[in-house]
Amino acid sequence: MSVLLQVDDLRVAFATRHGTVEALRGVSLRLDAGETLGIVGESGSGKSVTALAMMRLLDQAGRITGGSIHFRGQDITRAGRDIMRPLRGAAMSMIFQNPRAALNPIRQVGLQIADVLRAHRPLAAREARDQALELLRAVQIRDPERRLDAYPHELSGGMSQRVMIAMAIACEPSLLIADEPTTGLDVTTQQTVMELLAEITARRGMALALITHDLGLAARYCQRIAVMEQGLLVEEAPPARLFGAPGHAYTRRLVAASPTRHSTVQSLVGAAPLPPPPPRPAGPPLLMVTRLGKSFGPGAPAVDDVSFSLSAGESLGLVGESGSGKSTISRLICRLLDQDAGGIKLDGEEIGLVPAARFHRHAKRRDIQLVFQDAGESLNPRFTAAESIADPLRNLLGLRDRAELRRRAAEFAARCGLEAALLDRFPHQLSGGQRARVGIARAIAAGPRLLVLDEPTAALDVSVQAVVLHLLDQLRRETGLAFLFVSHDLNVVRMMCERTMVLQGGRVVEEGHSAQVFAAPQAPYTAALLAAIPHFEPVA
């Protein structure tokens, strides 16, 4: 095998307002022709910077301060545009996260593919168009003749990524760098796009560098995996060895924190396993949802005839892809939106009849609270952590005494593992995990009986997610809160919920005990979802 790309002791620094920040602190890696390498790490680990540096695409603020990059034996560490331009697209290509933004919004995709072809080969417009059509066929786009003249906004996210792949492979490069190519896509779309990418690179003998935060994805599609942490490459090994016997402490933590089909909330943080919460005495259900319906404008309804019930202290998972209506259901139950049809009963009292616009005055307001997807975005930028946590106490319990509010806020913060020293900080001064804790503390402050969690960990790195999930599980064991847990991540739902409901297109396709749903799915859609999750199996 010949060495295609060789990176030695690469250092990259970024100039920021607060001085120079070292993003890469000596990264070395090697990629052979036709090989697939996964580069994994959490946010801030420098994996994307590595990818951009290999293409020499760092923006003006980023500078290579040391080390070297050799491509096919040629030193490109300091190569100018005249040397890089013929290489890019023809010898090394890159595809990006968020494919829709990566395509020129006002140019037909056929022309964009042709642009790449004609940048490297002397082709007439007609020939370029024919080749672009061939490429669209190669990336398995339905109805390619018509798509040739489509604009990016007329394509779905998955389609756009296929077009992006077509552009990247147009001139048969020997190296393809994929930077989080499926992040933000649904799990089933992710699977088809990744299968396509793997097949194309394998058939054409291209080397693939897959940059991802998802260990499972890297394990499934890569021959070797490099783990990065804070600008350093801490470990590199084939997947089996990496997951079976991780050498570096960080890798061990990362592997443990990544949910698999066998992990438990406790195993994620390396704690001793706990028995499942004891079954609650069967009483009248806390929440009864009957035939709920909601549509936004014409077209298929967002929520269609959804019924379920939830007992006190129980945890129910709502699983689905984007457009399944799971977030809408959570907003309806929290009375932030008005439903078109159906009823919502809390403790036997019909709250579905109270308009969402007036629910803030209702006595049941304090019983239902919501934990948001993006904790950072769910905190008022002008409130300190203490003020955010105290806000529901002020409104819902009518507390006005400042010292008392402060004392209670500190108490709830402590329960959520937030240090008292952080209480006077504003959201932008807190880390992602700390913001998530503030959000949870605020939600439990008014003493709710039902907590609706809308993808509470979707925006977090896996290691932070593990800690937050552990905290939520503890809270439920201690307080007997009922959870309605909304997520796209099936493994998380399996760990957190006794019962699971699978949604597709606003309808319930399957409901049952989590163990049962995951072990023996009844609906074909559930089975497809489960099959699409990329797994890695620790060999231990």
Place this chain on the structure above:
Amino acid sequence: MASAPALFGVVVFTFLLMRVLPGDPAVFFASGPNAGEAEIQAIRVQMGLDKPIPEQLVRYLWDIGHGRLGRSMGTGQPVTVDLANRLPASLELTFTALLLALCCALPLGIGAALAPNSLLDHGVRLLCTLGVCVPTFVSGLLFIYAFYYLAGVAPDPTGRIDIFASQPPTLTGFLLVDAALAGDWEAWHSAASQLVLPACTMALFVLAPLARMTRASMLAVLTSDFVRTGDALGLSRRRVVLVYALRNALLPVITIMGIVFSTMLGANVLVEKVFSWPGVASYALDALLASDYAPVQGFVLLMALIFVAVNLLVDLLYGLADPRVSVA
């Protein structure tokens, strides 16, 4: 067509204007300031001012629909005729200035965005900052002082053409076009030299916002994902800048063109006054100061009409430039 209701709004506004204005509308439409009581009474009946307000509004709309905007006391002519005679002067000035401003602002904005923090960039930023602070009536007067009084290169700042030059036959009303069509280059030169200073004054006024917008939108586009894609796949710099970045960067510029144009229509009033330019704005201003309200009303209506036409044009242009917007 979002601006069509605005046209109606302006019509109603001018109607109210005529009713709210101090004095009796019938007096304004009378033959002259010395009209007798009987004549005014006759006009009142003839104009329907004795009828209820809604009926008056309908009559008013009917009159406007038929181009009856009343008579100007100052010129004694129907307002429609006066406006038609003077509109080309205003449009010639505005279009020349707009063209001038675009020709300077776009290259400057693009150049500055392509070389951030360069000398050009700093120069453009300074120009943008200072440009919005200079009122047209001051910059116009300074131009006159510098080029007419001091340097002596500009002609006397009154009117569209030297009074001794022969007026070219009127075809379009645009002197430059008419003179060129007639092959009368002496007249063309005279008209052009009269036009330069007012056009520059007005161009300077909109140069800053246009350049600023171009620069900002070009900068934003240059850091966008799809420009990075173009770079990552080895497109030539020229193609990335011209086809990928520039075309996208011009979209917001098109959007503000409508606002820029209407700002210029407003600035017209000041520039026409400074340069004694015989356009519709100075006509309306003279009438306004002489309490002659029919021309003012006609002028406001005309502005509304032009405004609707310009917005329609901008919407059409935008629809053509951006496939994400369907031309409805």
Place this chain on the structure above:
Amino acid sequence: MNATLRHAAWVLRGNPVTLAAGLGVLALALVALLGPSLVAYDPIASNVPQALQPPSAAHWFGTDQLGRDVFSRVVVATRLDLAIAASAVTLSFAVGAVGGAFCGYAGGRLDRWVGRFVDVLMAFPLFVLAMALVAALGNRVENIIYATAIINLPFYVRFARAEVNVRRNQGWVEAARCAGNSHASVVLRFLLPNVLPAMAVQVSLNLGWAILNAAGLSFLGLGVRPPTPEWGILVAEGARFITTGKWWLVVCPGGALMFAVLCFNLLGDGLRDILDPRLRT
């Protein structure tokens, strides 16, 4: 509060231009307050033998056709010009910001209509509208204020609406509702404090614009009447003598006008940079 002041001081040290603009605005405010007591000559009394003198040690900005001291007139005019602009902007800010914020938060049909209307209005030649308003309401100073306020209004409504619109669906607004805040409380305690810093930028930029507009109207002979000293009128009076080379009659009041607008604009730009360095243009 102390931390905020310290932060502002730290930022200003890195932005000398903004600091200078702030000092300029402060100086203008002082001149506006103390105006008449700062000058050596009566700004109204004529002194014909001294007519049309170029700038000298006795008359820093020269004299006009009636022999009045231009410097005194320019200084005294500051109060009127700033007062017109400030009252107009305050009026449109109060109505526009609160109205726009509530509209943007309420959403729905009313919000769409208001948004449409404002967009359309903004594309209309606003200066012409101001002229027409002054004509309709009568040629008085307070009507200049109303006219300027009305043509400024769409900017505030639009701005407040847009700012609130991007925030109303953010998590923290929904969280505020979950925490039992009433709608008024969501707008007043949550949304407006978040929008106000950006609005402050707008106010500063708008003050400059309002000064230009008011001066433009006076230049045309609308609103303020001679012999009241006002920058626009001073320029208009000087305009008659520009072709005979009496430059100081235009340059001095025009310069004062430009200086005021420049200060407010620079301050606005600086504030914007301080609040959001990404917006730097």
